[in-house]
Structure formats: C-alpha cells, structure tokens
Amino acid sequence: MQDVPAPYGGESPLFSIIIPLEHHRGQWELSWLGWTSQTADKSLYEIILVVPPDFKALNELKALAGGKARLEFTNSNHDIGLCAFGAAKARGKYLFFTESHCRPEPDVMEACIRAIGARPDWAGFSCQSVPICHNRLSVAEAAMYQADIEFGMKQHPWRKVLDQCFVTRRDVYWECGGLREELGHFAEWVLAAAYHARGHTIGYLEEARFHHYYIGEIGELKTFTLDFVRGEIRYLSEARNDPGSELLDIPIEWSSRGDFNVALARSAFGARMRAGRVTGEGLQAIGRWGAIALAGDRFALGLARLSAGYARCSLTLLTMSGSRDSIVRCLKRYIAALIHYQRLYCIRGIRGSLGGAAQNLGDQMVAQAGFHAWEVWQGRSFRWSEPEAAVRIEAPPGRAIIRIASPEIRGPLDRIGVQFYLDGVRVADAATAIDAGAFVLQLDLPPSGGAILAWACPRFAAIDDPRRLGLPVAGIDVSAGEDVSCTSPPIAAMRG
Missing domain, CATH: 3.90.550.10 (Spore Coat Polysaccharide Biosynthesis Protein SpsA; Chain A)
Incomplete structure (x- = not known):
C-alpha cells in the first residue's frame, strides 16, 4: 500500500x-x-x-x-x-x-x-x-x-x-x-x-x-501490443505476491518458458528415446524435444515471427479490398500471432536473469521443462507434466532421497509406467518406491550437486483435454538419506 x-x-x-x-x-x-x-x-x-x-x-x-x-x-x-x-x-x-x-x-x-x-x-x-x-x-x-x-x-x-x-x-x-x-x-x-x-x-x-x-495503423497496433506484453512479462518475472496477483492469467508462453532450456530438452528427448515407446505419439515427442535440443528457442521464435508476418501481410491486403468481417477476423489472427511472438521474444530477453524457474515445484528445483500450468484437483494444487519432462536439481552431493508428490488422478502410481533417468542413466526399479502418494527415489547425486532428473511415461488421454499429459506433480523434495523410508516395497517388487 x-x-x-x-x-x-x-x-x-x-x-x-x-x-x-x-x-x-x-x-x-x-x-x-x-x-x-x-x-x-x-x-x-x-x-x-x-x-x-x-x-x-x-x-x-x-x-x-x-x-x-x-x-x-x-x-x-x-x-x-x-x-x-x-x-x-x-x-x-x-x-x-x-x-x-x-x-x-x-x-x-x-x-x-x-x-x-x-x-x-x-x-x-x-x-x-x-x-x-x-x-x-x-x-x-x-x-x-x-x-x-x-x-x-x-x-x-x-x-x-x-x-x-x-x-x-x-x-x-x-x-x-x-x-x-x-x-x-x-x-x-x-x-x-x-x-x-x-x-x-x-x-x-x-x-x-x-x-x-x-x-487504424498496423504499426501502432504492433507498438501497443508489445507495450502490453513487455509489462505482462516484467510483472510475471517479478514473482510478486501482491493482492490480486493470483487473479492474473498465466500465459502458456510463460508457464512453459523452461521448455527451451537445451540441456533439459536433451534429457527429455533422451528419456523418450530410452523408454522404448516410439509410437506415433512418441515420434511427435521426439520431434518436439529434438528441435529444442538442437536450436533452443530459435525454431519456435522464428516460426512465431513468420506466422505474425504472414498474418500482417494478409491483413494489409484485406484492408485494401476485403469485407469488414474478413478484416476483423484477420486482425484478430494477427494480434494473436503477434502477442505469441512478442511473449517469446520478451521471455528470451530476460531468460538469463530469471533463475529459479522451478522454485514453485520445490526449493531444490532450479529449472524445468515439460510442465503445464498449475491447476487444482480435489482442493490440491499440482502441475501436469508432459509424457516427457525434466528438472534440474541443486542439492548437496552424495546419497539423496527425492520425493515426487503425485496425486493419483490417473490411477495408482505403480500402474502409470513411468521411467526415471538421472543425468541420462535409468534409475533402477529397486531404487524407486511409492509412499503416501509420492514416488520416492534413492539416488547418488554427483560431486557438483547439480543433476537433471527426467522421466517418460505413456500419455494420459483426458476427456476434452487436447494437452499432452503425463505425470501429475504437486511438488518435488530432495533430502539427504541412506535408505528409502516408506511402507511400500520398491516398484520392481510390485510389478513382479
């Protein structure tokens, strides 16, 4: 105030x-x-x-x-x-x-x-x-x-x-x-x-x-939308908790901004390849993560720019001879394409200074890729991952216990068929257990303390939801420990 x-x-x-x-x-x-x-x-x-x-x-x-x-x-x-x-x-x-x-x-x-x-x-x-x-x-x-x-x-x-x-x-x-x-x-x-x-x-x-x-000038429209988008992205980057901040919609370009982290994209790509499910869905995922692994956000940014440019050219032609309704429709398409491009452009400009992109998943999560926006199920907040996802962990080196809290939206956790990978190496079933609605992984973090945890699972087909849904994640916690403390046996035993 x-x-x-x-x-x-x-x-x-x-x-x-x-x-x-x-x-x-x-x-x-x-x-x-x-x-x-x-x-x-x-x-x-x-x-x-x-x-x-x-x-x-x-x-x-x-x-x-x-x-x-x-x-x-x-x-x-x-x-x-x-x-x-x-x-x-x-x-x-x-x-x-x-x-x-x-x-x-x-x-x-x-x-x-x-x-x-x-x-x-x-x-x-x-x-x-x-x-x-x-x-x-x-x-x-x-x-x-x-x-x-x-x-x-x-x-x-x-x-x-x-x-x-x-x-x-x-x-x-x-x-x-x-x-x-x-x-x-x-x-x-x-x-x-x-x-x-x-x-x-x-x-x-x-x-x-x-x-x-x-x-009625296209250049002025472009300037106005860029002004609005810059303010939007700046406000979101501040991560303020002022009254009313929770009411503002989070654009998909912001909630998925970590997807263009090349290292995380490579891990998600590797997880899908190693999971051994190269179906039509798997090929789509390979193409998505492979493009980012090779080019970061350049491909997406270039495509968005071309889309906005094409829409602008179409609008310019229509203003000469098109009907009122056709101009209105084309203007809406142009503004939507322009905002998408400008959001990606503005996020790129501040990406290096953001840091802590995944803090809301857990204090030790410093970056993420392959997550949808937060939502609520039965009073509990969570984020859907895509069928492939990756997070960068920063924690003390040595033995660690990682708890991935996962609401059982798509059924029992041991039936999802998820496979975990740490820095590209498959996490053994014997090192993975389920306890109190969470996957519990017992891992050895490298001397640097930084590692990338990735996973792949079959896509969950939700009714009337076109998104690529994988694992629901409410939070990820990392703690030091020698043994997995849980009441359930390892996943390998349950599958056997």
Missing part, C-alpha cells in the same frame, strides 16, 4: 481530471474543448494536463489552455507514466483518468456526480467508450477492442479499469498501488486485480460517454 500524496496546494476540488498528452493522435484540441464544454460547475474539478518532453505543440497548448488547467511537466514518454505523475500531483477526492484522443460528451461530469451519490459502494467506475473510426482498419480495430471492453465491463468479474475514462477514489487508488509506468498498459489489469482482491467494487457508468479515436 502506498501513502496518499498530500494535496498539491489550494483547496481540494471533488475531481482531478488527468489528461496525458502522449499519443494524442492529433486529437488533443478536441479533447480539451470537450472538457471546457462541461455543463457541471467548473469549481468541482481541476484539469491537469501532463506534458511529455517531446510534445510538439507546447505554445499552442499554453495559448488554448490559458489559466483553465494546470500543466505538469515530466520526463516520462508513456501515457501510463504521465497518468501516474498526474495522480501524484492531484488534489481531488476523485481521480479521473482519460486520454488525449478521447472526447467527453458535455454531461459527463454531471453523470459522474450523480453516480457518486447513487452508488457509494463503488470505489471507482469506468465510463462508456464510443468509437471514432476514419478508415477500414480503424473500423476493425474498434470492433475488436470494443468487444473486449464490453466483455470486461459487463461480464468479467474484475477487469474493469479502462484508462480511456476511469474514475476512482483517490485514497483507494493509492491503497491499491496506483499505476506502475514500468508495466505499460498491463498496469491497468494489475490495478483492476488489486481493487478486486482488496474488496473494492468498480462499476460501469454507461450514461457517461466518451468518444475514442481509433488510429
């Missing part, structure tokens, strides 16, 4: 309207006129124009704004950073965030004042966004984003912060951490999740209407 900055001089108004002048799209004058045309009493609100260092029309701005607004200057070049700076300078009980390419209708302030009186349970609310389109791509862009906005405002349980037109109590904004510039536009989702996790309600005020200008 951040401390609420003291009011920035003078008597505090009810609202502080914060308008960042970055990305104004040539619309800032219309936006300004919309605010000066409000029917509400002007004494109820202050207007803060936050000016980035490269704003080109400063003289015109000063002449137009005159004494009707406060100009705040900052070195930030991002509209989220400008909003955050403006919030720190604001005096109002309510902060009103908007964008300089958004024009409010004249009764917006009156509608907001009525909402505050009628809905004291709302800690904040977003207003209605009405698209302004001027070319074929902007029409498709608006259709795509308006559908997402509509879903967030009316159906999603918490994703209701819309920086085009968001009003919030100033104290709650700071309690929930405020907007973080380094997260780009992903900061809106982080803030919305924090409000929800702390029990604050964000409403949707449809009668307060803003006209939002869609630029």
Whole structure:
C-alpha cells in the first residue's frame, strides 16, 4: 500500500481530471474543448494536463489552455507514466483518468456526480467508450477492442479499469498501488486485480460517454501490443505476491518458458528415446524435444515471427479490398500471432536473469521443462507434466532421497509406467518406491550437486483435454538419506 500524496496546494476540488498528452493522435484540441464544454460547475474539478518532453505543440497548448488547467511537466514518454505523475500531483477526492484522443460528451461530469451519490459502494467506475473510426482498419480495430471492453465491463468479474475514462477514489487508488509506468498498459489489469482482491467494487457508468479515436495503423497496433506484453512479462518475472496477483492469467508462453532450456530438452528427448515407446505419439515427442535440443528457442521464435508476418501481410491486403468481417477476423489472427511472438521474444530477453524457474515445484528445483500450468484437483494444487519432462536439481552431493508428490488422478502410481533417468542413466526399479502418494527415489547425486532428473511415461488421454499429459506433480523434495523410508516395497517388487 502506498501513502496518499498530500494535496498539491489550494483547496481540494471533488475531481482531478488527468489528461496525458502522449499519443494524442492529433486529437488533443478536441479533447480539451470537450472538457471546457462541461455543463457541471467548473469549481468541482481541476484539469491537469501532463506534458511529455517531446510534445510538439507546447505554445499552442499554453495559448488554448490559458489559466483553465494546470500543466505538469515530466520526463516520462508513456501515457501510463504521465497518468501516474498526474495522480501524484492531484488534489481531488476523485481521480479521473482519460486520454488525449478521447472526447467527453458535455454531461459527463454531471453523470459522474450523480453516480457518486447513487452508488457509494463503488470505489471507482469506468465510463462508456464510443468509437471514432476514419478508415477500414480503424473500423476493425474498434470492433475488436470494443468487444473486449464490453466483455470486461459487463461480464468479467474484475477487469474493469479502462484508462480511456476511469474514475476512482483517490485514497483507494493509492491503497491499491496506483499505476506502475514500468508495466505499460498491463498496469491497468494489475490495478483492476488489486481493487478486486482488496474488496473494492468498480462499476460501469454507461450514461457517461466518451468518444475514442481509433488510429487504424498496423504499426501502432504492433507498438501497443508489445507495450502490453513487455509489462505482462516484467510483472510475471517479478514473482510478486501482491493482492490480486493470483487473479492474473498465466500465459502458456510463460508457464512453459523452461521448455527451451537445451540441456533439459536433451534429457527429455533422451528419456523418450530410452523408454522404448516410439509410437506415433512418441515420434511427435521426439520431434518436439529434438528441435529444442538442437536450436533452443530459435525454431519456435522464428516460426512465431513468420506466422505474425504472414498474418500482417494478409491483413494489409484485406484492408485494401476485403469485407469488414474478413478484416476483423484477420486482425484478430494477427494480434494473436503477434502477442505469441512478442511473449517469446520478451521471455528470451530476460531468460538469463530469471533463475529459479522451478522454485514453485520445490526449493531444490532450479529449472524445468515439460510442465503445464498449475491447476487444482480435489482442493490440491499440482502441475501436469508432459509424457516427457525434466528438472534440474541443486542439492548437496552424495546419497539423496527425492520425493515426487503425485496425486493419483490417473490411477495408482505403480500402474502409470513411468521411467526415471538421472543425468541420462535409468534409475533402477529397486531404487524407486511409492509412499503416501509420492514416488520416492534413492539416488547418488554427483560431486557438483547439480543433476537433471527426467522421466517418460505413456500419455494420459483426458476427456476434452487436447494437452499432452503425463505425470501429475504437486511438488518435488530432495533430502539427504541412506535408505528409502516408506511402507511400500520398491516398484520392481510390485510389478513382479
């Protein structure tokens, strides 16, 4: 929780309207006129124009704004950073965030004042966004984003912060951490999740209407998605446990980021080859892990880049002569392909500094490959591995006992048919036992203390689940020991 900055001089108004002048799209004058045309009493609100260092029309701005607004200057070049700076300078009980390419209708302030009186349970609310389109791509862009906005405002349980037109109590904004510039536009989702996790309600005020200008340029779309993805990956890399962090979806590119570890991929590849099950499924696995073992993430990154490039070319052609529906469909495909590529690209950029990629499986697990995201079964959290998986262990050298907790989702553990390998050498059945829902392996770790444990098992065919599922893993623990302490005999004895 951040401390609420003291009011920035003078008597505090009810609202502080914060308008960042970055990305104004040539619309800032219309936006300004919309605010000066409000029917509400002007004494109820202050207007803060936050000016980035490269704003080109400063003289015109000063002449137009005159004494009707406060100009705040900052070195930030991002509209989220400008909003955050403006919030720190604001005096109002309510902060009103908007964008300089958004024009409010004249009764917006009156509608907001009525909402505050009628809905004291709302800690904040977003207003209605009405698209302004001027070319074929902007029409498709608006259709795509308006559908997402509509879903967030009316159906999603918490994703209701819309920086085009968001009003919030100033104290709650700071309690929930405020907007973080380094997260780009992903900061809106982080803030919305924090409000929800702390029990604050964000409403949707449809009668307060803003006209939002869609630029309709592919390059701008690419820049915006990269900004969002960079913030998303940065936030995930911080591994924070702030209220609301558990609400944010984990993209598959992040949950599977360890798959591109070449050493682990080679171990998973070797485990599948040594397991002796070269069926159609096995050939698919060999191709998957073999490609990573040879090229790391280069093949996947190159393929994702080609896919995004092809989608962009298709979109460019369609904007010349395609129907509206075909442009919308192609735009969605392009954005999905672009986000996939950008996530892989951003993860590659920080992979070397991540470290501890598998800490959530156990303190001694420092890297992993071949795992799906966390899920819950009968109240217990676990991760499905693929039919081939590998983890890097760091523990004291010598005799060790490794417990792999595995919920019996696919039946008794001794019937799964899993084979374990330590640094490429098959772990003998006699050194593997089952105890209290866990595989218990008695192994000798090398003098370095670091080793790769891999396994292979038949694929588990779950109903309506296309994923390649192998072993459910709730956690992995490594301890020193001489003997396997369990009540069950070794797997070899049970199979016999």
